[in-house]
Amino acid sequence: MGTLALAIHGGCGVMAKLDLSEEEWAAARVDLGRALKAGWDVLTSGGAALDAVEAAVVVMEDSPHFNAGYGAALNTEGRHELDASIMDGRTLEAGAVTLVRRIRNPVKAARKIMEHGDALLLGGPAADAFAEQAGLAMVEPDYFTTERRTKALAAMKAHAAAGTAAKASEAEKHGTVGAVALDGEGHLAAATSTGGYNNKPDGRIGDTPIIGAGTYARDGACAVSGTGKGEYFMRYAVGHEVASRIAYLGESLEAAAAKVIQHDLKQHDVGAGLVAVGADGSITAPYNTDGMFRGWVTPEGDFYVATHAQVFHIQPE
Ligand code: ASP
Numbered sequence: 001m002g003t004l005a006l007a008i009h010g011g012c013g014v015m016a017k018l019d020l021s022e023e024e025w026a027a028a029r030v031d032l033g034r035a036l037k038a039g040w041d042v043l044t045s046g047g048a049a050l051d052a053v054e055a056a057v058v059v060m061e062d063s064p065h066f067n068a069g070y071g072a073a074l075n076t077e078g079r080h081e082l083d084a085s086i087m088d089g090r091t092l093e094a095g096a097v098t099l100v101r102r103i104r105n106p107v108k109a110a111r112k113i114m115e116h117g118d119a120l121l122l123g124g125p126a127a128d129a130f131a132e133q134a135g136l137a138m139v140e141p142d143y144f145t146t147e148r149r150t151k152a153l154a155a156m157k158a159h160a161a162a163g164t165a166a167k168a169s170e171a172e173k174h175g176t177v178g179a180v181a182l183d184g185e186g187h188l189a190a191a192t193s194t195g196g197y198n199n200k201p202d203g204r205i206g207d208t209p210i211i212g213a214g215t216y217a218r219d220g221a222c223a224v225s226g227t228g229k230g231e232y233f234m235r236y237a238v239g240h241e242v243a244s245r246i247a248y249l250g251e252s253l254e255a256a257a258a259k260v261i262q263h264d265l266k267q268h269d270v271g272a273g274l275v276a277v278g279a280d281g282s283i284t285a286p287y288n289t290d291g292m293f294r295g296w297v298t299p300e301g302d303f304y305v306a307t308h309a310q311v312f313h314i315q316p317e
Contacts, residue, residue, distance in 0.1 A: 001184035003281035003299045004043045008035050008056050010066040010293030011175030011227045012273035025307055028065040029314075032295040032305040035059035037316040039179055040297050049181040049189035049223070050088050050111075057084075057107040057191045060177035064146050066293065067175030069105055071146045072195025074153040075202050080144045082195055083208040085121075086110045089188030089217030096121040096209035102128045104137040107193045110209075112136065121209055149198065156199035176208060178215070178225025180277040188223040188277060190215045190239070196230070206230025212240035220279050221247045224257070227292070228265065228272030236264050242276060253278035254286075261286045 010032060020028075039056035043049070061069025072080050084106035085096035095114025098121060103109045109131040113122055122130055132138050176194035183189075192215040194208040207214035207230035214230060216239025217223035224239040233239075238260055245256035257276050265272040266288045273287030273294075281299045285292065295305035303314045 001046065002186050003182060004184060005182040005277045005281040005283055005297070005299055006036060006039045006043060006052060006056070006179065007275040007277055007283045007285055007296035008032065008039070008060070008177070008179045008294065009225065009227055009273060009275045009285065010060055010177050012287040012289045012292035013175065013271055024065070028293060028307065029305045029312060031060065031063040031065050032293060033303060033314050033316060035179070036295045036297055036303055036305070039181060040301075040303075040316070043181060043183055046184060048185070049183035049187050050086065052181040052183065053179040053189045053191035054086060054107055054111055056179035057177055057193050058105050061105050061107060061193050064148070066177045067195045068177040068193040070144055071149060072144045073175070073198045073200070074145070074149050075196065075200045075204070077202045078153060079202065080141055080195055081203070082106045082144070082193070083206055084110045084191070084193035085209045085211060085215040086114060086191040087189060087211055087215050087217040087223075088114070089190070089219040089223055092218065094120055094211045094215075096211065097127040097131070098123040098205045098209040099203065100124070100127045100131070101141045102138045103131040104139045104143070107191050108136050109134070110191070120211065123205075144195070152198045160199065176214070176227040178227065178275060180217070180223035180225050180275050182223070182277050182279070182281050186219065186279070188217045188219050188279065190217040190223040190225045192225045207233035207238070210234055212237045214239065216240050216243055218243050222253055222276050222278050224274055224276045226272065226274040229270045232265055232268055232270045232272065236260060238265075238274065242274070246278070253282045254284045257284045258286050261288050
């Protein structure tokens, strides 16, 4: 078996330490560890990178600590409209859903769409219906609602009324989850899932379901999953841009990702981060905000999770 690697994120932002209690930060780190373990177990048992990223994202979608699946953000109408995508770096096949309201794990629907093969991206009620027909678990829309997101929506509406929306804390605004992996056969994959940002316009679609923007994987180059203001990730085609810098300029994974996050997006004052894995198993997780929920497993099997600058070496449970 060749080199294995896995990295995940659970969104970036200002993440003021006082916004959450120590217990809540710790609980989020535990769920990052569980997501890593789910993905790593797939890789170490000879599974595909595609299965590993899906497994890791499902754990974070089911966790209330991240803005995807259970615990997703609410839009201006107080509704959840969820986006997700997945990409196989081996074949360049991809699948995505947007504006879905009833699929418990949107990343699983993205995978089913990819396998079905007719369309790459399905949206709205048709995507919900596709998932139901495919036998995926369906829920009532209020399944996704948590007290934290209801409060965040109220806070964002108050900011909007006072004309201070731009100053709202990043935690009030957005978040996303994602995973990237390299498997023992040398194949790369990426997956991303989000509720978008709090108080987003009804019908707004971000970068997460857009292949080449929020999610991208190509064998020989890299796999990328992003978090931050989706409009800019689309304008810079971030995932594809990182892969292109590696392929065309010969840049390292770290240099290519840093250029996009610390220069291209930062110059617009856009809070952004990503996780990426290279064809050689290199891992990078840059962000230009105060923190990013993130974690990775090195090719040696060492597990790391972090929310801010401090990185914790953990033992998977
Ligand atoms: N990228 C996501 C979106 O724009 C949100 C985020 O990651 O914060 O929908």
